[in-house]
Each structure stands twice: as structure tokens, then as C-alpha cells.
Amino acid sequence: MTAQATLLSVNGTARAVTAPGETRLTSVLRDALGLTGTKVGCDAGDCGACTVLLDGVQVCACLVPLAQAEGRSVTTVEGLAATAMGAALQRAFLHHGAAQCGICTPGMLMAATELLAANPRPTEAEAMASLGGVLCRCTGYRKILEAVLAAHGFLEDGRPPIMPAAGCAVGSRMPRADGLAKVTGADRFGADAAPAGSLWLRAVRSPYPRARFAFGDWAPLLARHPGLIRVLTAADIPGRNGFGIYPDIKDQPVFCEREARYRGDCLCALVSDRATLDAIRFDELPITWEVLEPVTLDGAPGGEALHARWPDNVLTTGRVVSGDAEAALSASVHVAAIGIETSFVEHAYIEPEAGWARRIGQRVEVFACTQAPYMDLEEVAGVLGIPQAAVRIIPSACGGGFGGKLDVSIQPMLAVAAWLLDRPVRAVLPRSESMVSSTKRHPARITARAGCDATGRLTGFAFEGLYDTGAYASWGPTVAGRVPVHAMGPYRVPAVASRARAILTSNPPSGAFRGFGVPQAAIAQEALWDRLADSVGLDRLEFRALNALRAGDTTATGQVLEHSVGLVACLDALRPRWQALRAEAAAANARGGVRRHGVGIACMWYGIGNTGMSNPSTMRVTLGPDGLVFHNGAVDIGQGSTTVLLQIAADALGLPAGGFRLVLGDTDLTADAGKTSASRQTFVSGRAAAAAGKALRDAVLLRANAGPEAKLAWDGSELLVDGRPLALEAPLEGIGRFDPPTVPLDANGQGIPYATYGFAAQVAALSVDMELGTVHLRRIVAAHDVGRAINPTLVEGQIHGGIAQGIGLALMEEYLPGRTENLHDYLIPTVGDVPEIECILVEEREPLGPFGAKGIGEPALVPTAPAIFSAIRDATGATIMRIPALPHRVLDAIGR
């Protein structure tokens, strides 16, 4: 049966598409019509990224067969600007910072458009009902709701957003510099582009958590599928068949040799045209299996070794010891203890891993979504066995990362395929494959004890954390190193003994996930403070304020915190809200009913940048024939570094941020800015950007022979110094580099692990249905010391998004290999699950930071789950020990 052309109208234009009738409308739009603004996050109706309007009604394009769109009208994000309300909504999204990574944005815009067409001034509840089917992992939804509710106000104003004047960028709510492409659907994510004629690559993965395997004869498969061009196995790797975060731990194979160590481990890859790949069945592959007993956290320590290199399965142990914690605890007037267990948490970025690679002579180029282009470059070079200079990484727009796109995924295998076949090769992971193969947040088993004196001053703290690091090292050592430093939280504790161990198992590799193990530890730590406060008879906020770190204090690692310790200021800001919310809760409880109301609080600190290790960044600003150019190698994964670093560089140089051309990420065109993780880009790359801007300013002033107060102006082609044009014979450049000063930790964890810390406290108000165990969040108030808010809108966006992930961690997210491997069964918060959030920005300037700024990416998430558990305890008296607090677990805890 040959397919006939199907006629439909797309964005008002008649289109004829020749494809089988059952073809998903997503594929029609993206592949046949080139309208890649419609995104694919799951192909299963679960994420809503593919939302389009079909005759004005929102639908998931991934669930609509082409034939059912016949004769109908389809509107996609590309057609949005044609209507007044569509254009207004796009402006509202930009103004309110409603797009972060932007991968959910087209779907959000289309869902909202259905609503606004019928009802230009909806209520928040109506907006929620309309957006309920689109997941966003970045924004926490609040700014999206704001934008939708405000869209009608942008109808009149057709002008582009106002940009800050020279010297006024820092501190302004400048819209994202990369925002326009996100609201128009023009941004290019990993799956949105590939060289013409690209082949497709499909990884073959182990369905067993632990098994030995052998390949048989591939000839029959190749004969049955003549389009199948190549099967790549470990034997085909030209260089080192291993990758990993640490230079000395390249333990994860690109393709397994004989043994698969987790469900999702990659055995080999098939390369061909798309149709051939889609037709190949797993059971046709010549693989024989010997299934082995998986090793879990229960049996791993001291059990059968999973890697010869770590005979006891202990990957790393991190510890911090100061004073005699045991002695301090036994001498304490009040002592509290707790044991908790957390689950694997999936990053659930809405963009699955995707990209392409091609060989150009003796070089290779890889275009993919990533948080760490230079680390990808090193891995690709290592796997191909070629010099690093022969590799170019071009980061795509990154549809969310949260730590999950720090490790390479498809990059090495794409590079191997392109290198060997000398043809461009692309890949897009299906949602479930992304979930089974990628890293997770470490599940942790934590026991902790703390003591205080009769007045509530902390005396000692002991912490033991067992972190399931899964099949390969990934970021396990980083987690085990960071946790003991942070485990006691931002408090003065004279005696500390904290230890975290990363244990190898047959589970998915646990890696980096917003907070590197600290969020799990904070849950235990903050529960202890509530108990001690109650024992002493102190208000829970006051107990924390009493013990909070202050400038001049010495931490458990022996570091003296000289500046920018804003926790007390955060607590001071929260105090009136805390008291008011507690009064409201008490009044609600006095009225009775099945719901009990409670208010909780938690604090956090977070070291910015790598733990006791160099992590430099280099930025460059040039002025020459191609204009004023900011070469920025920091990848913006939605958090806003492209904008923030531009604001910093612009003010350091003294020109308006709107005048710069941006060159981003590409390793051939930008210097190494280090990875986008550890909340470091604002602080570390920000300092480098400030230095680069300043260096160019100095060069300009020198050339113009002008004094330091000279005013610069840029008209797009010419630079004016105090009104006089500057003649340039050669381009000028400013290069800035910064590496935060740290001192490595010794065997007892003594040293200066971080140059600066973010501080925060959050209050959560909620109610618990005492019969069902369901938790209803009412409000979260978040006070964060960010040093300086370079862009308050972006900072709030990070706080909202971090809180939403904290809510997921606390209440619903549990990745179970083989069971919750899609976004249907693995639940992340929807628009209805994030309550109203109030952000309070505390700005205790950090002298080392650019314009006083620190970081916010991870700090936003850390206190949320502990604050929620604190509130559940306040409402019900129950302590949650098994996390997430699914309704049946809450009810269980209440019953105990």
C-alpha cells in the first residue's frame, strides 16, 4: 500500500504530506515539514512538549495520527506570532522569565493559547487546568502562570523589551538574552538539526541489571536488514573504551565487554537509516545471556566485588572530623537521632539526549545537549584516541540538565560511528531509554545524631551516609566528598564526625543531581533540629537562628568564614512570615476537620564550585571588525548564565548589554569556562566575565588615552570614548580568568573546600489529610542569600525551579529500575503541585564574586524537602523516614 498525500492546513498554509496515515503528527511536523518548534519529550502523551492546536483545541501531537489531521487546521508555535494574542503571550513569557531551558515553552504557549482564545483574562485555576498536561522541569511553573495571566496586558505593546542602559545591567530584570528563540520555537535542541544525509544510531541496552553476554554471528541480521550499515561493539572503539568524570576513573565502557552492570548498560550500537533501525527487534539480535544475581545496597559493602578495582564495592569515603563528636554527644543535655532512606531520583529533563557527530578530515564535530562541552571534548578524544585539538564540541540548546547532562551519553558512540563510517550520524534517545541509561540522584541511607546544651546551643553532630552510587563511578566521589562537609548544615557545631560512602551496586549509575547528595543529608540534619528545638522548648526558627553560622565563624573543616554569611539575615526576613503562617495554621487546626495544618522550616548552605579543587573559567570579549563580541563558553542549560554573564561583562566594560554579539559554548570558538554545575557559573565564570570586560575596557582606555571615568558608547559599528570615535587598527580583546581559591581537604576533611557559600532558609506551609495521608502545599517562602542578584527574575526562576524539584523529591519522585521508566509512572510535579512561592533575596555581598554575587542553582532545591517534612511533622507529629512521602507512607508514619 503506497501512502497517499494527506492534506492539512498548518499555520494557515495548505500542506500536502505523503506519509503513512498512522504517522505521528509530531513526526509529520518536525521531519516532513521542518517545523521543529514542536518538541518531543516522550512520544507518549506524558510531557505535553508536543502540544499543538488541532482546530483550535490543544492536543499532544505525538498521539495524533496524520490521517486524523486530514482536512483540519494545525497551529504550532511557529504560527503563534501571527495572532495578536499569540505575540502578546510570547512577550509576556519573555518579560516574566517564563522560559528557562525552553524545551517545554512551545507546548506551554500552545496550551495557553487555547485558553486565551476563549478567555483572555482567565483565573489562576483556569490557567492551571489548561496547563496541567504540560510538564516543565525548570521553572516551577509560577512564572509561566504569571505570564499567562498577564498576557492580555501585552496586547497593546508591540515594542521589543527595554534593555538596560550602560552600567545598569547588573541588578536589572533584563529579559533573557537567548529568550526570543525559545518563545518562537527557533532554538535548536539536540534533536532539532543534523547534517543532511545523516545516518541514525541506535544503542542496544541490557534489559538485565547484571548479566554476562556474548555476541553470536551478526551476518543473519545484516542479511535480513540490508539497510543496516554497521554494528558497533567494544572491538570497534579506536581509543579507550571507557569514560568517566575523573581523569583516573574511566570505568564506564562505551560498549560493554562481556558483562552488563546495570539495566540500561550499553552493549553495542546499530547504524543505518531510520526506517531500518525502527524495524529491528531486540529478539533478532544475536546475543546470549547469562543472567547474574544483582548486587544491591544491602549486599554490596564487603559483598561480591562488582569491579576488580574496588574489592569491597566502596568507591569513595569522604569524612569530616573536628573535635570529639561522641564525647560531645554523650555530654549533651539533649540528644536526637534519626534514620532516613531516600530513593533514586531521575533528572527528568524534558529534552531526552540527542545530537549528531560528523568527521571532517582528521577532526570530529559533535553537536549535542550537554552541560560540559570541554569534558565531552576530553571524553571523545580519549574514546577515539585522537588529540583533543581534533575534537570540536558544539553544544545544542540544552533542554534541561540539572546534573544529568554532565556525563556524556550519546557523544562517544556518535563520534565513534561518524569517525569509522566517515558520515554524519545522529541519535535521539526515546524517553524510556533516556531514563534507564542516564545517571540518577543517589539513594541514601542516613543515620545522624545531634546534641545540644540546656539553652539549645549545638554541641555535637555525627553523620553516617551510605550512598548507592550504582554501577559506575560517575560523580560518586564528588558526592561522597561534598556530603560530609555540608552534613551538619549552616550551623555552629563544635564537634563533628561525618562520613559518607559511595557504594557500587548493580543499579543505574548515580551521578550529579542538583545538590550532589546534600539535599538527602539536609533532610536528616533538619529533622534533628526540630527535635532538639522541641526538647529544649525553643521555637524551631529561633533554634536555628541561635545556632546559625555568622561571619567570623569557623566551620567543621576549619575554614573561617570571613564574609557573606547571610543566614541570620534570611531567618530575620522569614520570621514575620513564619509567625503569621504558624498563627494561620493554629487557627485552621482549631476549626477542626480531617486536614491538619503545619508550618516547617529548614536552612541550608552550599559551597559554590568544586570541593577543594581547581575549577577555573576563562571568558573573552573582543572588539573588532565583527563588532563587539562576547565569547562565552559556559553552557546555559536554562538557568540563565548567557544573560547573567553578559550583564556582568557589559557593566564591567561600561557598554549596554544589548550591543554584544554572543558566541556561545562552541569549543572551537570559546575558551573553557568549566562545567555548568556546582552552582559555579555566576560566581566563577561571572568573575572571569567581569575581568574580561574590565580588561577590554582597560585596552580601550589605553588606546584612547582616556581616564578611568571615561564614558563608552557603542552604536553597533563604532566605539565612542567620551563621544569621540575610537580608531582601531587591530582588534582589541579582553580575557578574564578566575579560579576560586580553595585548599584541598586532608584525611580528616580539614581545609578550605569552597571559596564561598550560598545560604538560605525556606518555610513551607501545608496541610495533611489525616485519613488519606495526602499533603497539600499552601505556600513556600524562600529567603536566599545570593550575594548579589545579578538578575532578580532569573534568580527567582532558579528558586522556583529548585523548589519544584524539592517538592518532587519530598512527595512523589521514586525511580525504580524496570518499573517507573517513563513519565507516566515516574511522577514529577505538575502545575497544580507547586504552591504560591514568595522569594526574598538577601544580598550579603561576596567580595570575591562578580559585583558581590555567589550562586543559586543548587541552593534553591536543598532546603525544600526538609522544610516540607518539618511541616508534616508540625501538622501531624509524624516523622517521615522513607522518602518520597507517598500518601501511603505518610499515613503509615502518622499511624506509628
Add this chain to the structure above:
Amino acid sequence: MTAYRRPTSLQEALALLAEAPRPPLLLAGGTDVYPARAAGEAWMQPSDRPLLDLSALPELAGIEERADHHRIGALVTWAALRDAALPCWFDALRQAAAQVGGAQVQNRGTLVGNLCNASPAADGVPALLALDAEVELAGRRGTRRLALRDFILGNRQTGRAPDEIATAVIVPKATPGARARFEKLGARAYLVISIVMVAVVVEATDGRIARARVAIGACSPVAQRLPALEAALTGLPVEAAAAIPQPEHLAPLSPIDDVRATAGYRRHTALVLLRRALSAPAEARAA
């Protein structure tokens, strides 16, 4: 290539179905069919089953009121149900419709597809069981009706013969003033599969319950009516209903432990939700 057909009359569809060399998969809104395909594709298990698309069959469209029943055509979506002006005994079904998935799924997914998919957690089933609904099936030999409880045989199993198409749901009328309620429990606000759901339809005369119909979903392979509870409710004053449900009334249920909850929790919450659903509107959950 997958064979795909989209006939434009029921007769043509039935002929295609009868003559197909391999039984095709019937397709309506696709909100179960496509996700199942994606799940297979992720593990290299592509489906090559032919598809017979029912979406262009006029005989399956629309909601119709007849003398003693309503006929809900097999292409009627959740959104159409949610927004339809229907008598009060449909309230539970319409509440279910408003809580299925998100707006996109409601706009595309059909009620009949939900029944035919026969998931233990199908939100459409309890409300229809409580209405004593029947499924209308068309085959080349004619049309028959099967009570819903006889139609859904087990997890993903129905009484539809391979050459039949489900054309509609038939919902007998209840007495005016009947009160119908649906309670769904899930672990998040939208896009959530039920942990437990409860539907009740209570008909009363002079303040006393003349007939109570109660069904529970996600607590057994097929949603169940609770006959003992229904009997216990009959004749009682309406206000007394909420206090009646007891653990022994749940005998027909056989809940399991899964990723969403434990069996014990399901039993417990089934009772809680039943009591809430049976309570008078004024006592509805305090905020």
C-alpha cells in the same frame, strides 16, 4: 510498513475487520495505543500490528438521549463528556472526565477507548458500573449489548469478539434528583493514574435511599460494585449513608502492592473515599 486503514462507514469497517488476515488493532483517540507503541519502541519492540482507525465512522459519534437511556458514541471524548449538559446521574462520570490526564488527553481520549483498554485503573469504569451501563457492540452479524461488568473480563481483557467494534455505551436513566459522585486519589494534581477511585450513584425518595450503586476502581483487576454495601444502604436516611461503609463491604476487592501504593493503603482509602462520596454535599471535605 504497518497497514493502516481509516474507513468511513461502520459497514466498511466491519468488513475490513472480518476480512483482515491478521486482527488489526482498533484505534480511536490513540491515547492508549500510541503510548503503548512508544513503550515497545524504547526497547526495540516495534509493533507491526495493522491499525484500523475508527475515527471517521459517523455511527460512533455523539451523545443521544433516547426514551429510557442515553447512548454515548464510541468517539465521544472525555472533553465532550465533561462539557456536555447531561442529567445529574452523569455527574460522577463527568467528574471523572475532568480528572483524566490533562486537557490534551481529555480532548482526544474516548470513554469507550478507556473501557476497551480495560486497565484496572481506568477512570471511566467505576462511574459506568454504578450506572449499570452496557456496551454496544457491532459485528457483521448484527449488534448486541453486553453489561459493562460482563464486558471487562480482566486486566486488558474484554468480551469483544475479534470481529466486533464497540460502537457506544448505553446508560439507563436514573431517577431525577439522583446524586452521583466520583472521588479519585492520586499522588499529584494532573496527569495521574488513580491509586483508588470511587463512584456512587444514590437515588432517594423522601430522604431515604431507594437505590444505591457503588463501585470502586484500582483495587482489583476489574473495578467492582459493592453489593453488600448497596444492600446495607437501601432504605436508610440519606444523611446516615456516610457512616455505613465497613471493611467487610470491601470483600469483592483484591488490591495489590505496586509502585503507587500498598494493598493495605488501598483498602483503607477505599473506605475513606466511600464515606466521603456518600456524605451529604454540605459535609464535603473541609479545606
